[in-house]
Amino acid sequence: MIPLDQHPSGRHFLQIPGPSPVPDRVLRAMSLPTIDHRGPEFAVLGKKVIAGLQQVFQTQHPVAIYPASGTGAWEAALANTLSPGDAVLMFETGQFAALWQKMALRLGLKPEFLSLPGVCAETGLPNGWRRGVDAGLIEQRLRADGGHAIRAVCVVHNETSTGVTSDIASVRRAIDAARHPALLMVDTISGLASADYRHDAWGVDVTISGSQKGLMLPPGISFNALSPKALAASQTAKLPRSFWAWDEIVEMNRGGYWPYTPNTNLLYGLSEALDIILEQGLPAVFARHRRWAEGVRAAVRAWGLPIQCADPAVYSPVLTGVVTPPGVDADALRQLIHRRFDLSLGTGLGKVKGRMFRIGHLGDSNDLTLLATLAGVEMGLKLHGVPVAGSGVQAAMEYFAAHPQNASLKAAA
Numbered sequence: 001m002i003p004l005d006q007h008p009s010g011r012h013f014l015q016i017p018g019p020s021p022v023p024d025r026v027l028r029a030m031s032l033p034t035i036d037h038r039g040p041e042f043a044v045l046g047k048k049v050i051a052g053l054q055q056v057f058q059t060q061h062p063v064a065i066y067p068a069s070g071t072g073a074w075e076a077a078l079a080n081t082l083s084p085g086d087a088v089l090m091f092e093t094g095q096f097a098a099l100w101q102k103m104a105l106r107l108g109l110k111p112e113f114l115s116l117p118g119v120c121a122e123t124g125l126p127n128g129w130r131r132g133v134d135a136g137l138i139e140q141r142l143r144a145d146g147g148h149a150i151r152a153v154c155v156v157h158n159e160t161s162t163g164v165t166s167d168i169a170s171v172r173r174a175i176d177a178a179r180h181p182a183l184l185m186v187d188t189i190s191g192l193a194s195a196d197y198r199h200d201a202w203g204v205d206v207t208i209s210g211s212q213k214g215l216m217l218p219p220g221i222s223f224n225a226l227s228p229k230a231l232a233a234s235q236t237a238k239l240p241r242s243f244w245a246w247d248e249i250v251e252m253n254r255g256g257y258w259p260y261t262p263n264t265n266l267l268y269g270l271s272e273a274l275d276i277i278l279e280q281g282l283p284a285v286f287a288r289h290r291r292w293a294e295g296v297r298a299a300v301r302a303w304g305l306p307i308q309c310a311d312p313a314v315y316s317p318v319l320t321g322v323v324t325p326p327g328v329d330a331d332a333l334r335q336l337i338h339r340r341f342d343l344s345l346g347t348g349l350g351k352v353k354g355r356m357f358r359i360g361h362l363g364d365s366n367d368l369t370l371l372a373t374l375a376g377v378e379m380g381l382k383l384h385g386v387p388v389a390g391s392g393v394q395a396a397m398e399y400f401a402a403h404p405q406n407a408s409l410k411a412a413a
Contacts, residue, residue, distance in 0.1 A: 013343040015373045017160050017319035018190055019212035019219055020363035022269075026216060029272035030265045037264055038257065046256030049267055052274035056192060056215075056282070057207060057225040059199040062250045064224040066243075067263040070189040070210035073222035074100050075107070076244035077185050077206040078152075081230055083238035084108040086151040089141060089182065091115070091133045095161035095350035100154060100187060107239060112150075114141065123306055123323050126351055130310040132159075132166035135174040142178035152183040152205075158191030160213075161349040163321035163358065164309045165195055172203040183230060189213060189222075193277055194289045194318045194362045205230040211266065213318070214289075215273050216363040220266050226250070289317035291403055292361040292370055296320045298399040299374045299392030303381065308356050319346065322377075323356045328386055330357045337380035343373060367400050 014021050035041050053063045066072050082088070085108065090101045092115035104111040114137050116128040123130070133155045142150065153175060158165045168186055175184060183205040188197050192207075193214030199207045204227065211221035226246065234246050248259040277285055293315060300307055300322050308321025324330045334345050334357050346358030359377065361370055374393050381388050 010342070013341070013369070013373055013376065015360050016344050016346040017213070017358050017360035017362065020214070020216055020360060021365070022218060023216055023273075023276065023364040025276060026269045026272045030269040032265070032268050034264050037262055042264070043256030045267055045271060046253065046258070046262075049270050049274060050253055050256075052271070052278060053223060053225075055278060056274065057199045057209075057223075058197065058201065058282075059207075059225050061200070061228065062226045062231070062246075062253065064226065064246055064249045064253070065258075065262070065267075066222045066224075066249075067220065067261075067266075068222045069219055070187070070208060070222050071099075071103075072244070073189075073208040073210065073224055074103055074187065076222075076224050076241070076246070077208050078104060078107055078109065079237070079239045079241040079244050080224075080246045081183055081185075081206065081233040081237050082107075082109060082151055083236075085110060087112065087149045088152045088154055089114065089138065089150045090154045091138065091156075092128050093131070093133060093156050093162065093164055093166060094129050094159035096159060096187065096189070097156045098350060100156070104154070111154075112141070114138065120310065123355070124326070125308075125323070125355060127310075129162050129351055130164070130308060132164045132311065132314040133171060135167065135170040138171060139174035139178050142175060142180040142182065145180065148181055150180070150182050152185055154185045155187070157186050157188035157197060158195055158316055158318055160190040160319065161321075161352070161358075162308050163316040163319045164311070165191065165314050165316045165318075167314065168197075168204065169202045176203075183233060190318050190362075191316075192223075193285065195316065196282075196286050199225045199227075203227075205233075211270065214285075214362055215270065216276070217266060217269050217273055220263055221270060286317070288405065289362060291400075291405065292365065292367075293317040293320060294403070295367070295396045295399045296359055296361050296370060296374065298395040299378075302388075302390040302392040302395035303378070304387075304389030308352070308358075318362045319358050319360045321348075321352075321356050321358050325386065328384070329354050333357065333380060333384045333386065336384055337376055340380065340383065341376040343376040343380075345377070367405075371396060371400075
């Protein structure tokens with residue numbers, strides 16, 4: 001086993017869909033001396049990161065910051081707005097939607113799990129794990145809920161296990177068309193700061209996210225972006241909460257402080273990461289990720305392998321899921337690639353475990369990073385005996401050459 005402070009020569013390629021590589025600027029910021037989290041300097045930092053997050057979430061309303069993983073922010077969203085026994089409508093798009101539903105059960109809620117029926121003929125995988133949220137099914141179910149027993153609709157924006165990005169604005173329209181008062185809660189843990197997301201414009205009540213994906217930080221910070229409707233619901237919700245309670249944290253955040261000890265040095269890193277993102281501008285960041293994603297998908301098509309997301313309209317700009325041929329263990333393939341090339345790829349999760357792997361193309365990356373990643377995958381496929389139709393590396397090079405970064409940035413302007 002390699003000691004934690006030693007690695008093979010050269011760079012380790014961390015190409016999972018999060019935690020993503022951390023930029024040097026962020027690492028340096030995190031190395032600053034820890035300061036008094038009740039002192040005046042900290043208040044400046046606290047106010048700065050909250051204001052920056054509001055820009056990234058595209059909201060004018062409070063953003064609660066927790067020293068926790070995204071799982072904690074899931075719990076905060078449910079615990080602050082709901083009461084024991086409340087009905088919740090959730091939609092199965094992959095492993096993280098399933099885990100959120102499991103949490104709802106453990107908290108004493110009554111989640112109803114909608115899912116697309118059937119199995120994909122091409123891959124044998126569940127249809128619901130290859131496509132996004134069907135807003136029509138949500139509208140249909142809410143129209144049938146004449147007594148408004150359903151208190152919240154919970155969906156995943158960018159499903160990290162499948163590479164599908166759902167249309168959140170269409171979910172809001174479905175709730176409104178049904179004239180239903182349910183809260184809209186959205187997990188964009190892997191989408192924030194990589195895929196276009198608009199908390200206010202899309203009418204989201206609670207948005208959940210984390211630090212370790214598009215924000216390019218280590219794990220350890222999570223967020224709830226809040227609407228006035230969500231804050232009002234928290235006044236009557238009966239699920240127990242203390243650490244997660246919005247009232248104390250929102251009140252103290254106004255002064256730049258927290259009701260408990262925050263993760264000071266991670267907040268240094270968050271401040272620097274927000275500077276990096278906002279210096280570029282969100283449109284440029286989103287355009288860059290879309291371009292990377294198209295280049296990677298060009299490679300997968302050249303290999304002749306199915307893309308996990310079956311609907312091009314909802315391809316994720318954050319990651320691409322690659323389905324291996326029947327009989328090919330995707331985990332064994334990943335292990336070979338890691339062992340030979342020091343390249344980490346995302347594993348298949350839940351219902352697709354062993355049938356697919358995931359290539360992350362987010363955060364602190366560039367064309368050469370992704371071309372090297374694709375070269376490692378292509379060599380690994382050949383070494384593992386997986387037949388490929390053509391060179392994915394060549395296809396990606398041709399795409400990037402024909403679509404220069406500057407052109408994508410101008411298109412985003």
